[in-house]
Amino acid sequence: MAGKRKNNPAGSTNNYRGDVLRVLGALKVATADQIQRIGAPHLSFRHADKEPPSKRKQARTASHTGALSDMRKHGLSENGGSTGTGDALRNLTTKGLEAASYELRRPVTEMGSTARGAGSSGALHPMSVNETVIALLRPKPNLTRLADDPPHVQAAAQEAVDTPPGIGTIASFWTEVPLPATGTWNSPGKGGAQADLVLTAPQDGVPLLFIEVDNCHETPEELADKLQKYARFFRRK
Incomplete structure (x- = not known):
């Protein structure tokens, strides 16, 4: 497709790859859905009108899925099985953890393991841990990213911004x-x-x-x- 660089054929940007590195660097294993909800919560509002829910989920996670695809080609991330509901699990490689250490400003020695194999049995406990993190973070959408979206999208995002902080x-x-x-x-x-x-x-x-x-x-x-x-x-x- 025109406009895509050869080193990023899925068309991902630095922002979305940064989201992946920060989330997987901290959580070790996660789904594209969880990465998007933490890293770019504004996308949940932009695609809220799509039906059915599967199409909505596909649309809002497309950017991070593309980033994961490009990072996998560069040896930074890998697929790590799937959840009990069929969502693909992703984790970083050793090379990816090193890159994540810069994003998180942590020494490489504190980055832990690659979590390879965590998804072999559905990763039920890691998924619960991730949802606990999301509940504590209460990620807020960046309203400037929705400046060109319809008024009802902006209004819904504003309601989320106005809730108590995480x-x-x-x-x-x-x-x-x-x-x-x-x-x-x-x-x-x-x-x-x-x-x-x-x-x-x-x-x-x-x-x-x-x-x-x-x-x-x-x-x-x-x-x-x-x-x-x-x-x-x-x-x-």
């Missing part, structure tokens, strides 16, 4: 973080916890928050054991 940015979150009771951060020993989410958003009055996301698959005894692991971590000087 906490932090995508760069405020870390997932699956080891909290060593023994050993070091890079080589944790036995007996420590692993936080589903760590949130640091001092700009919003939340300097540090550990979050556990439960899909009701753990027994009360397992949950109590997890709390004991947290206690061991907090006692460490």
Whole structure:
């Protein structure tokens, strides 16, 4: 197609590739739908009138799907299975995590693993963790991106902007973080916890928050054991 550069045949832009790097760098594995809702929430309003819902979803995620396609060709991202509802899961490669470290302003040593294989069983827990992040972020649409859209689209986006703000940015979150009771951060020993989410958003009055996301698959005894692991971590000087 005319106008597409050879190195980005899917026509993606730096903005959308940046969204992918930031979201997958923080969450490790996500769907194009989740990447779009976090990175470019204005697209949800631009395509709200399309029917059926499958067409609406396809339209609003097209830009990030294109970005993922281009990044896959460059060895930055890869397909990682699918969710139980059939949505494709995406994750970064080692090369992609290095690129994401610049977007998130984190040392490469803090970027964690590539999450390869996380989608082999549907990634039910990672998807719940991601939805928790979205609920905390409450992503607001950029109204300037909708300046040329119909009035009813702008009005719906304005309503979303006027709702209470969320906490932090995508760069405020870390997932699956080891909290060593023994050993070091890079080589944790036995007996420590692993936080589903760590949130640091001092700009919003939340300097540090550990979050556990439960899909009701753990027994009360397992949950109590997890709390004991947290206690061991907090006692460490």
